[in-house]
Every structure is written in C-alpha cells, then in structure tokens.
Amino acid sequence: MNFNYDVLVVGAGHAGCEAATAAANMGSKTLLITMDMNKIAQMSCNPAVGGIAKGQIVREIDALGGQMGIVSDMTAIQFRMLNRSKGPAVWSPRVQSDRAQFIIKWREIVENTDNLFIWQDTVTSLIIKDKTVAGVKTSLGVEFLAKSVVLTNGTFLNGLMHIGKTQIEGGRVSEPSSSGITEQLKELGFTTDRMKTGTPVRIDGRSVDFSLMEEQKGDDDFHKFSYLDFKPRPLEQLSCWICYTNEEVHKTLSDGLEDSPLYNGQIKSIGPRYCPSIETKIVTFADKTAHQLFLEPEGVNTQEYYLNGFSSSLPLHTQIEALQKVPAFRNIHIYRPGYAIEYDFFDPTQLYHTLETKIVSNLFFAGQINGTTGYEEAGGQGLIAGINAHLKAHGGNEFTIKRDEAYIGVLIDDLVTKGVDEPYRMFTSRAEYRILLRQDDADMRLTEKAYNTGLAxxxxxxxxxxxxxxxxxxxxxxxxxxxxxxxxxxxxxxxxxxxxxxxxxxxxxxxxxxxxxxxxxxxxxxxxxxxxxxxxxxxxxxxxxxxxxxxxxxxxxxQLIADKITRLENIRIKDKFDYNSILSLSTEARQKLEKINPETIAQASRIPGISPNDISVLLVLLGR
Structure with missing residues (x-):
C-alpha cells in the first residue's frame, strides 16, 4: 500500500466528504480517513438539508460542482421552498432526507470517485515539519504523508456528551471521541475553546397519536437542489407533523432544571443561541405557554422520528415525563433521549480565506472545528478547503469567494474576519447583498468560476x-x-x-x-x-x-453598491503595516489589525471595533 497522497482529509462528515470529493475530482490523489465507514456523512442531528439561508448554501455547493445537492435530491422524502410569501431574495429550499439512504448515497459517491481512497482509523496527531504539515499518524500506528491536510473533526475533538448528570465521552452517541490533535495544535500556538450543541429525542412513530397533530405536506413542483437535469425524486414523499408544548410540559421541565447540565454548572461552554434547547426556551421565554414542535420522519422504511424543537440535555425520566404531557405523545416510546455535547473548536481568525491555517502551512480547517453549526455550513467550508488543498498541493492559485458572490463567501469572511462567540449559523440577514445571492441563480454566479478552477x-x-x-x-x-x-x-x-x-x-x-x-x-x-x-x-x-x-x-x-465595495476589496494591505507602530489608530484597532492581518481594506473595515476613522488613517498611509 502506498502511504503518500496529495491531499489527506480527516473526518467523513459533511465537510470531509465535500473536501475529499472536490480534491479528488480536481485530480489530487486523496485519502479520506474516518472512524467508521458506515457513518459517512451521518446526519448527527435532524434528517434535513437546507432551510433559511442554508438552502442557498446547498445550491451554491451544487453550482460549484459539489455533491450535497445531488445527494439531497436523491434521498429526499419531502421538499419545501420556504419563504415563498416573501421576495425571491429569501426563498430557501429545504428537504427532509432519508437518513439511511443519505449515508448510502454519499458512500456510493465517495467509493466511486476516481483518485479517492478511504481508510478506517482514528487520527491521533499531525506530522509537522518546519511549520508545514506533512501528514498524519493514526491509532493503528500508520503514518500517511501528504502535501495538504484538511481537518474536519466535527464534534469529536475531546467530545463529551451530557444526559442529566450522566457524562459520556464521545463525538456522537455510541461513537468514541478523539484526543491528541487539540493538544498538539495548542502547543503550536493555536487558540482553542469549547462549544456546545445538542440534539433531541428520537421517537417511535408507532407510539404517536397522529390524529392529534397537524399534518404538513411538502411541495409537489419542479424545485430541487441540484442544477443538473435530474428525473423526479425517487423516494416516497412523506409528511411532517406539528404539535405544541403546554403549561404542564413546561412545569415538568422547570421542576427538572436543577438536574440540567446547562443550569447546574456542568456545561460551561457556549451553546447555539438560534437553536436553543427546550429548557433554555422555557427560561428565556417564561411568558410563553406553548412552543411549536415539528415531528420529522427519518426515512421511508423506519418508524424513527426526530422531534425538532425539543433539543434537551435533561435527565431521561424528565424528558419522557414532559413529552407524555403532550396529548399526541401520551403513550410515547423513544429510541434514545436528547443529549448535549461539548467539543473543541479553533478560533477561525487563525485562518486565511482559503481556510488554510496561518500558523501551519498546507493545513486546512473546515466545519465545526471552525465554530460553525449545520451540515450546510460544514459542506460549504469543506468544498472550499478541498479545492484549496488541491491547489496548494499542486502549486495553483488560491480559490476564494467574495461576499457579493455567495453565502459561502459571507460565511467564510465572517469567520476569518470576526471570529465566533457562539456556534455560527447562516441567516439571510448576515448577507448585505441578499438579492444578488438568490437560490435560483447560484449557477449563474459560481459555475463558470468553478469550471475555470477545474471542479465543475x-x-x-x-x-x-x-x-x-x-x-x-x-x-x-x-x-x-x-x-x-x-x-x-x-x-x-x-x-x-x-x-x-x-x-x-x-x-x-x-x-x-x-x-x-x-x-x-x-x-x-x-x-x-x-x-x-x-x-x-x-x-x-x-x-x-x-x-x-x-x-x-x-x-x-x-450590484452598483457591491461594485463600489469591490474597489476596497482590491486594495490589498496584508503585511504592509506594522500596526502597533501606527499611533493614529485606536488601541483596539492596532490590536485587532495586528491579530487578524487583513487581506484588504474592505476586510479591515468589517473587523468589529475598527472605525471609519481607522480606515481613513490606513487609506491616507497608502496615499489614497
């Protein structure tokens, strides 16, 4: 067996699969390393792809030549175009996916992509020489060498799950966590911290009284994710179901808060503000007497349902007792409880827009390791990291996307310019050029760019x-x-x-x-x-x-506004200033500009704490 590759990708989640297939399709000999080949592109949380702003990202992944849109169309059991009552700038496609078929389809793609190979193992450390990554070491004692390495570790880096006072080491339910990489990178000077996310209870549909729920059917029209000319969706289309919590549910949850890891000090890391647990909802919105719950099917051949809106880390008995107070769930049987998980991430301001790290050359980060949440955000990052890992391995020019070109561009620029103080989730409100970044024209914006790079x-x-x-x-x-x-x-x-x-x-x-x-x-x-x-x-x-x-x-x-801003994007300032010596800048500006070392004047203007006066100072020093 040859242990030398052009690109190594660590982790076969949504970021890792996009990174690996992109690099391989561009011609790199690529190795995808995963703990479990049966969990490739596992949907760790809800069995759905897309949604507000996220659907636009999937369309962009497809327009660039990625795979998520194709897999989502082939495994969809319900499709809806959200926000149709509003303008097309915020129309957002979303599918319910068959979780098992999603994995099968992704594995089929990965195993049949030329230049792409799989190795089942756990990476324990990186091989780094002269501040340049050269490969990885695994738990089986194997060393793989590569010109570029992409880390897409998801929630596995020192992952710790919480169900009430019970703590279990792991990156996902029934899967072990990974250690060694965080500790090594910290020694090299990387800044790291902990984040928290969670997932809801999984319910046996046979124990649900659907007559007490509101049925939500999907759309029956031409919309889909991929711009390729596919036939109609191959799987049976299913409904989702809506019900509500009530005051009895809230009282049961409130009584159990003293055993909640979120409120008894057991969890100290930052959770997602925009996808709160049910216990956070009843505390934050104490005046509300009901919260909406969505029951989502997991597939056409399973009774498993995902209860969207009931993410929780409360003890098992509290979760069940609270659910039994919902009339449709009075005879509830569950497959497993909801849980919270804490994991390591790295400050994304330590990255370039290519997603290569500033501290170690040829090393790329993508997905939750950068402080994001969501399959779509991960997939978009993975695609860009995979493209640039290939280009770096072969001496090509870097590939980046601007804020007026794609939501993926907004996502990456926000990460590397502003950093994160909570799990980052994409919203249409984060994009200042929403009407240019519609879901209908992602191919118009990006496909030619990807074709010229060699992916599309x-x-x-x-x-x-x-x-x-x-x-x-x-x-x-x-x-x-x-x-x-x-x-x-x-x-x-x-x-x-x-x-x-x-x-x-x-x-x-x-x-x-x-x-x-x-x-x-x-x-x-x-x-x-x-x-x-x-x-x-x-x-x-x-x-x-x-x-x-x-x-x-x-x-x-x-477009006129975007073109004006583009002029500032063309004024490059990286490595041109010793910011600490420019006393006419504010102290905060000197510190932040020195830390981030922005590529352009436009990027500098987006750094929190940088004032228009600071930008004027830099323009004057540039002779403008």
Missing part, C-alpha cells in the same frame, strides 16, 4: 449556457412585444390591476405584483408559444426569467 465539469457549463440563452430569449421577447390597451385591459382588470392608457411593453406589465409570466401567457398566444420553445427545465428557466424581470431595478442597484 463540462456538463454543468453546457447546462448553464443553455439556461442563460433561454432566459435571455424570454426576457428579450417581453422587452420587444408591445400590447395595446384595448386588447389587454380586460385581462388586467380581471387580475385586479389598473388598465393601460397607452401601449406598453409586456416586460413592464410582468413587473406588476398581480401578474406573473404564466397567468399573462394564457392570454397572449404569441408569448405562450415563445415559452413552449424552451427545450429543457422549462419551469426553472421561466421562474428565473420572471425574477430577473420583476426585480431588475433592485438587482442593478445592489
């Missing part, structure tokens, strides 16, 4: 070019086709919108909120005929064209 293949470029051509054709038709008042006014009045006083272009009529392409096309035969010419992915292309027409002014305005 010709098939994707061909599909993109066809889509661009068809969108332009539809928009061109609406821009040139005029309508007379006497012809179209009865139609407009039937839709509840004001009549025309003179001839108008079809494009201007489509911008009205009461009008969409489909309803107006039914009354304009020439337009309907033009739409029918769309050869493939007709609904996707028509929707994309309509968004471009309706939001054209907003898109152009936001």
């Amino acid at each position: 293949k010709q098939e994707r470029i061909d599909l993109l070019n066809e889509k661009k051509k068809e969108i332009d054709r539809i928009i061109g038709f609406t821009s040139n086709y005029s309508l007379k008042p006497e012809y179209i006014n009865p139609v407009l009045e039937s839709f509840g919108t004001s009549p025309l006083k003179q001839k108008a272009k079809l494009k201007d009529i489509i911008t009205r909120p009461q009008i969409d392409i489909k309803n107006i096309a039914e009354h304009i035969p020439a337009f309907k005929e033009e739409l029918e010419k769309t050869p493939n992915r007709k609904e996707e292309i028509i929707e994309a064209a309509e968004i471009r027409i309706k939001y054209d002014g907003y898109i152009k305005r936001e």
